Amino acid sequence: MPDYNLDALILYWLMISAFVGCAVTPLVYDRKGRNPWRGAAIGLVVGIASGQVFGRLILMLLDSVPSLATWVSLLGGLIGLVALWLLVPAVQNEGLKHRGFVAGTVTPMVFYLATLSVFPLLWAFALAFFDYSPRRVGGPILGLGGDNPFVGLQYFELMLSGAGRDARIFQNSLANTLLFTALVLPLNMLITIPLAVMIESAHNVLRAIFRTIYFLPVVTSSVGVAVMWGYIFNTQYGLLNNGLRTVGITPVAWLQDPAATILGIPTAMVAVVIAYLWQDFGYNLVIFIAALQGIPDSLKDAAKVDGASPMQVFLYVTLPLLRPTILVTSVLTVISSFQVFDLIQVMTAGGPGRIGQTRVLVLDIYENAFRFERMGWAAAIAVVMFIFVAVLTLIQTRVLRTNWEY
């Protein structure tokens, strides 16, 4: 048996020859005075067809040297395409020159988006209605059906009712994600906006240094951040508990003790929120600094001439003018904190507690899809997450925009 994977090869033939077909054919058609868009469509079809036919043919002919055969067969589509490029007769048509470039770039992009963006998206929605595992063979279309049965809205009903362990874990994850976002968003704004104003009024040289330092955590890998903060919050050897011990306070098992809370919030959640804020604040900070630099000094000066204190200038001039920036940053912060994963997976793995005090939606999706191979359930959670992100973004846009228009 040759050691190639025929299913994968068929897909390679398809992708490669389709790309070459719709990228190059428009240029040839253009040169011959023909319509490049039609060339793109014909090139796509000819490329795909000849890729399958000649790819298979080459694979059969070079059967004795399988490693070479697989590589050469990738170029099979070219045979049909070159024939097309040579055989298409030229016509005299001055009107269409130079359009081959657009057709030859846009068509491959559309093909790429259709296969690797739209298609996965539709597939994701479809998965949410099936009990799907990649282990089982399933039906003919995408392995859906058959051993991967259609379950309809069952997953979504489960989520709403909260019956069973999975649904309880999901509801807990959703609650944790909302709590995490609800903590991160206001705290982030409370830190970054005043800090941006302060940095903006610092001396030029220092301003650059401050900005560089404050931005350092943003470029740090979130896994690194999780490792560093995990050590700081370490029960026996951590910096925080060392500090508490020297002051004479009993150390807390920040990441492990499910009973420990601050203001009713589990300490593990507080810890990941702190680590997340630490990593993330520099990002919004830089956006706010850029926005502050865009506010004309004359507005602030006018307020000062009228006798406004710095605090009043901030509250009544700077802050209202920052509103569009606050909208953008808060939408981005909500989206990214809804997708938090790295930090929590490494720092707490969702724990402590029986169903996980820091278990968030993405962790639930990841574990269900890739550890337990229950991809239908995971896809259903992902769909819910998508809806939440979309709705939250919409609400924020509405709320902050109407205020701005007054």
Next chain:
Amino acid sequence: MAQQAASLAADTTAQTAAPAWNNAPRRIGLYVLLFAGCIITLVPFIWTILASFKTHAEIINPATQTFFPNEFSFENYQTILNDPTLPLGRFYLNSTYIAVSNVITQTFTSALFGYVFAKFNFRFKRVLFWYIISTMMIPFQLTMIPSYLILLKFNLTDNLLGLVAFSWFSAFGIFLMRQFMSTIPDELLDAARVDGANEWQIFLRIVLPQTLAALATYGVLVFISNWNAYLWPLIVLRDVDVRTLPIILTWYNDRHTANLGLQMAASVLIVMPILLVYIVMNRWVVRGFALTGLKG
């Protein structure tokens, strides 16, 4: 001191249009706060670096748990660099390969399609652009499951190529570069057309050089976010040999949960190099983030 402060204060009252914080006590307060913020930002880094020089015995002994190491020891670094199961050089290569190939494909496609969307008209252009922009709103977690299944079909899991396949196009990049491309004067392009250049030549020889600075800024961002990427590589790369640095860090730390000094030394070796790159290029990086609103 008090006199100085008083004269400074007098100075500022003289200037009606002075910046908000322009009197001495306020200014001192401002800098105290800003420096305190810097210390909070830097302490985790310093604590990690210092811990990487502490021996295991020193870390676990309550009597010697101090901020600074009692004696600097390179034991942890020696252990890591001599560990045959941890060929760091290979993982650096893996991460570099992924980050660089993503930078190349994404900067190229962003420039190309930014140009196409800015300077050409074609059917369904608005629909296409609208679709690309709206993909920014779709969380990756939704498409990652089918994307993984597609890679399985392509037999590209455990393959660095599989990690690049889904990120040829960046909606952010196309959107960003379109803004830049629309500032290029049409006369310049038409002049080249009259001189007989074809469209690819115009793009490669005239348009690309003009936007190199913007592209470089964008490229640095793509590099950093791919260098730090965790979730997608974690899913795709199951085989240890092809893994990237962030996954290797968690993998290594899981095997040495008890030895914190060793973990911190690994973090320093794996996380810190990118910080040096950032410090050298920080003006570009910060400007880029502010400009694009791209999240790492």
